Amino acid sequence: MSNVGNKVKVKYFGSEYEGILLESSDKNMHLLKLTNGYNVGLPRKGSKVEVLGKANLGLKANTLLITKNKSLPNVSLISTGGTIASHVDYKTGAVHPMTKPADLLGKIPELKKISNISVSAPMSIFSEEMNPEHWSKIAGFVARELNKDEIRGAVVTHGTDTLHYTAAALTFALEGLSKPVAIVGGQRSSDRGSFDGGMNLICGVHYAISDIAEVATVLHGTSSDDYCIANRGTKVKKLHTSKRDAFRPINTVPLAKIYPNGKLEKHNGYELRHSRKIKVKSKFESKVALIKYYPGMSPDILKCYEDYKGIIIEGTGLGHVATTTWLEPLTKLIKKGIFVGMTSQADYGRVDPYVYSTGRALTNHGVVYLEDMLSETAYVKLSWVLGQTNNIEKVRHLMVTNLRGELSTKSHPNAFLY
């Protein structure tokens, strides 16, 4: 029987922890909310749980119901988990996913002045647990919702850890995207004063009813609550572990600034909303790797990737590795039919094989230089491309073809450290 919500004392190897037992995403762990607000995880194995008090889990019937307002646009919210899509029940300390529209509206009443929101929750997981199968599932949900005539746009809530990877995945999987998709997360949980998920959701809904038919991350643009920035799903990275404005555009500027009052300042070219149906191409290949190179890295590790279909090397500078030791084993992989692409661990800028002999040697041997594509986007794109075709020539061609704004011929002058 579950003790979730109960006040408990957990004994674990001589230490005692008192708190409220939370729902744990890891079935091998107890998750406990301590009185100091921190959550601790304790392995079930070796833990002894003593119940100190019973939970009061009965949620009050929320009086805020979705009263559909015909003058407002309809937005579909797809909840996948993460900090933003949870709320802390102050009676029990338990973290609940906000799967009930009433929960959501109760938390952020402004939302119902902007749109009618329907909620679905295909999963509820920490975003570090996301993998290509989850991307497929989310893409399917989003397309199903957006292909309903009455839906203006979608908002996906997601943990921030890998939010940018999922943003890229949805961008590729949703072909002919006709409506806006905002991916929204929160860096601070809703039991903290600095909770950012509320404003991000409001801005996300404003984005979802806009005319920008692109997948974009929508989160704080500054460390204050001034505005959010919408960044193209293929051109964004989480650059800070905890700041609310952690998501920054790379080699470009945001698509738009979005103020909580609905004001939308556009800063970039974008795809326009249209009425054609979206095609879902949600197959991702799982035998794809992203390998960050470092000085002294032994090429022996490449032997472990011989059964992979594709590899992105996050090289140094303009796209380099030590060719004296790496050229031969990389060439071997390429000759086996494995795609090898090159990006840079310098976040900004573009790789270029023509400046130094190192790059030239690599490109001559079949390593494909991926211009100004982010490493994370390149990994996602390669997984997606290999899900669509096994023809290596097609793969090589598609990887250097700009499909979803992931490649740009020149950088915006204000892009560096935007």
Added chain:
Amino acid sequence: MSNVGNKVKVKYFGSEYEGILLESSDKNMHLLKLTNGYNVGLPRKGSKVEVLGKANLGLKANTLLITKNKSLPNVSLISTGGTIASHVDYKTGAVHPMTKPADLLGKIPELKKISNISVSAPMSIFSEEMNPEHWSKIAGFVARELNKDEIRGAVVTHGTDTLHYTAAALTFALEGLSKPVAIVGGQRSSDRGSFDGGMNLICGVHYAISDIAEVATVLHGTSSDDYCIANRGTKVKKLHTSKRDAFRPINTVPLAKIYPNGKLEKHNGYELRHSRKIKVKSKFESKVALIKYYPGMSPDILKCYEDYKGIIIEGTGLGHVATTTWLEPLTKLIKKGIFVGMTSQADYGRVDPYVYSTGRALTNHGVVYLEDMLSETAYVKLSWVLGQTNNIEKVRHLMVTNLRGELSTKSHPNAFLY
């Protein structure tokens, strides 16, 4: 017999390339400077070289000799290769390392107004070829020079690709550093109008005669030629593939701004110059890995690291991986006595195992969270620590102890995207 400097035509699988044959760092490749300025590398195997014209390699005896000026400080320049330490001979197109002081002074006459410079060149390689053995060698050279009473400081010239890794390596290897060490590179070669190496060298020499006894990277602070920034060797990353101001401080601000006229604005606390001798601790362990995590990454890859002594995981967000699949194999490695440290692929901020159950589970199983240490620095530090001791408890202790400014308890408010 070498054809370096000769005008040649190289035939390679049906294509013909005409240009000046350059010195190649890769013994399997011909390196050719085409008339458009680009360098191409062509595999020796399968290439046919036809000499079109003989080189004129005889360097003119340079009239600029080092006339030692007793009123100026003495600086030791250690050249390791890379774009900055090369110059293009316009007669031949060949790239030569600047190992002769006269070459250097001839290029940047301002230098001899600031200091008397002695030059040594322990190696001449592209920086992507650097490995821990090179770090040891450079550290030995730097210490030998700095332990001479008459030397005020050192300037190391280095390719920019892995300059920040070497900066961290020297920081750890030079214990009790008593004098400044500037690591200087160039993003643009000296045959381009935007050549940055000259100003970087001038600023590097100004740094080397300052009172800051730290290893610092010294490169452009802006995309113009206004000033350089000196960044602590353990807190700096190359964030752009090609911009001249690519090297940025992470989680801190620069140690100093340095203007080419010698003006030095200090922005940060630093170690002060002293007269004690430097101890060289230049042993680095090579069985150390840096692994960047990505969604869907199979933990099977960890099997390839079972003979390693230490691993840095570049996790997501606050320092996470998918514990559902990774916790067990990571625990296995840790039980074998392999050190596993956690950093974040979000460049800025700090990892924290106490916010979510994921982090708690990892830390409970022995993964060591490395605060606000850069992944690159963590890799270098772990290689160095394991070079000093095999005692795993000592390793765990040293990795979370601030030895060279690599860990800070709080971030500077202006640090993000500085």
